[in-house]
Amino acid sequence: MKRYRLCFLGFGNVGRALARLLVAKSQELRERYEIEWEITGVATRRMGWRASGEAIDVANTDQIPSKNGFHEWLATARPDVLFETTSLNPETGQPAIDYLKASLQSGAHTITANKAPIVYAYDELNEISKANGKSFLFEATVLDSAPVFSLFRETLPGVKVRGFSGVFNSTTNVILESMEAGRTFAEGVKMAQELGVAETDPTHDVEGWDSIMKICAIARVILRTPLLPSDVRREGIRGLDPDTVQAARAEGRPFKLLSRATVNMDGSVSASVRPEQIGTGDPFSSVRGTSLAIHFELDTIPGLTVVSHRPNLQSTAYGLLADFINATRYQER
Numbered sequence: 001m002k003r004y005r006l007c008f009l010g011f012g013n014v015g016r017a018l019a020r021l022l023v024a025k026s027q028e029l030r031e032r033y034e035i036e037w038e039i040t041g042v043a044t045r046r047m048g049w050r051a052s053g054e055a056i057d058v059a060n061t062d063q064i065p066s067k068n069g070f071h072e073w074l075a076t077a078r079p080d081v082l083f084e085t086t087s088l089n090p091e092t093g094q095p096a097i098d099y100l101k102a103s104l105q106s107g108a109h110t111i112t113a114n115k116a117p118i119v120y121a122y123d124e125l126n127e128i129s130k131a132n133g134k135s136f137l138f139e140a141t142v143l144d145s146a147p148v149f150s151l152f153r154e155t156l157p158g159v160k161v162r163g164f165s166g167v168f169n170s171t172t173n174v175i176l177e178s179m180e181a182g183r184t185f186a187e188g189v190k191m192a193q194e195l196g197v198a199e200t201d202p203t204h205d206v207e208g209w210d211s212i213m214k215i216c217a218i219a220r221v222i223l224r225t226p227l228l229p230s231d232v233r234r235e236g237i238r239g240l241d242p243d244t245v246q247a248a249r250a251e252g253r254p255f256k257l258l259s260r261a262t263v264n265m266d267g268s269v270s271a272s273v274r275p276e277q278i279g280t281g282d283p284f285s286s287v288r289g290t291s292l293a294i295h296f297e298l299d300t301i302p303g304l305t306v307v308s309h310r311p312n313l314q315s316t317a318y319g320l321l322a323d324f325i326n327a328t329r330y331q332e333r
């Protein structure tokens with residue numbers, strides 16, 4: 001049995017869902033994986049840097065000693081595993097990138113749900129992780145917890161990826177389906193917000209930026225191509241009016257905001273995000289509501305699709321938990 005000291009950097013929707021899931025799964029972790037855990041640090045912008053050399057209770061954060069900034073926090077909490085779930089900074093990935101580097105350098109397995117550090121600093125973070133013999137894992141970043149990165153790391157060795165496409169954004173799915181049912185764009189946004197999938201300002205989702213970040217993260221890790229958001233052709237769903245959306249549905253070829261990346265003959269990658277009509281034989285025809293999916297074209301398997309049906313916050317938290325379990329197993333190899 002090994003007892004792991006855990007730290008939460010960022011403690012919003014995802015961080016809190018992970019804390020709940022760890023409690024719910026603690027018996028299974030003990031009995032099946034010989035993992036025990038305690039939390040020694042938690043931090044958010046408003047809460048500040050809370051840490052102790054001992055186990056803390058994240059339900060009572062006011063009781064936890066406050067530290068003077070990230071480095072003192074890390075040195076006090078001394079995590080074996082750090083979970084980074086701070087907000088996305090799509091322009092630079094900072095300050096999360098610096099936090100992740102320091103976490104790996106301190107000797108912690110480092111797990112993130114944040115896409116931007118993968119887009120802007122994957123190679124560097126991966127090098128630091130290898131140099132320190134600790135895992136850097138990020139399965140929750142793209143399809144909440146459905147296997148994308150681990151699929152290629154674990155299950156499909158030696159395969160060559162020729163391209164991928166995906167429905168990566170549930171907000172746009174919900175808005176388009178709401179418009180198909182005769183509602184306005186604004187009503188669709190409201191519905192996505194009520195379902196808890198859209199933020200107060202849904203611009204990132206609606207204009208395609210969320211999907212672009214996911215394309216770039218997958219291209220970086222799986223295609224080994226440093227694609228930047230500015231390299232991806234982008235068209236959001238704002239230009240679609242309800243009549244066009246309804247006519248497409250009536251014709252049996254509804255619109256979805258589709259992400260695509262193709263490896264060209266010279267090895268370069270072309271990528272786009274734009275609304276496309278989906279026919280009945282398409283791998284994404286069953287992807288409705290908040291469901292997400294990715295389809296790979298591989299040299300040895302013509303088409304491989306992973307669909308995550310109606311993922312929720314617990315699904316995202318599970319992506320981080322699975323990374324935690326895998327990190328402890330990779331260390332044992």
Ligand SMILES: NC(=O)c1ccc[n+]([C@@H]2O[C@H](COP(=O)([O-])OP(=O)(O)OC[C@H]3O[C@@H](n4cnc5c(N)ncnc54)[C@H](OP(=O)(O)O)[C@@H]3O)[C@@H](O)[C@H]2O)c1
Pocket residue numbers: 009010011012013014015043044045046047085086087088095113114115140141142144312313316
């Ligand atoms: N929600 C999902 O379903 C989902 C799915 C996959 C991936 N993700 C990714 O997971 C991450 C977290 O998402 P979420 O929904 O949990 O967001 P959230 O509820 O807004 O929580 C973000 C947390 O990060 C903290 N934070 C932000 N910037 C910080 C900084 N510079 N230093 C310290 N703490 C900071 C926030 O603190 P304050 O509240 O005090 O500002 C808050 O506790 C994001 O990167 C998101 O893209 C989310």
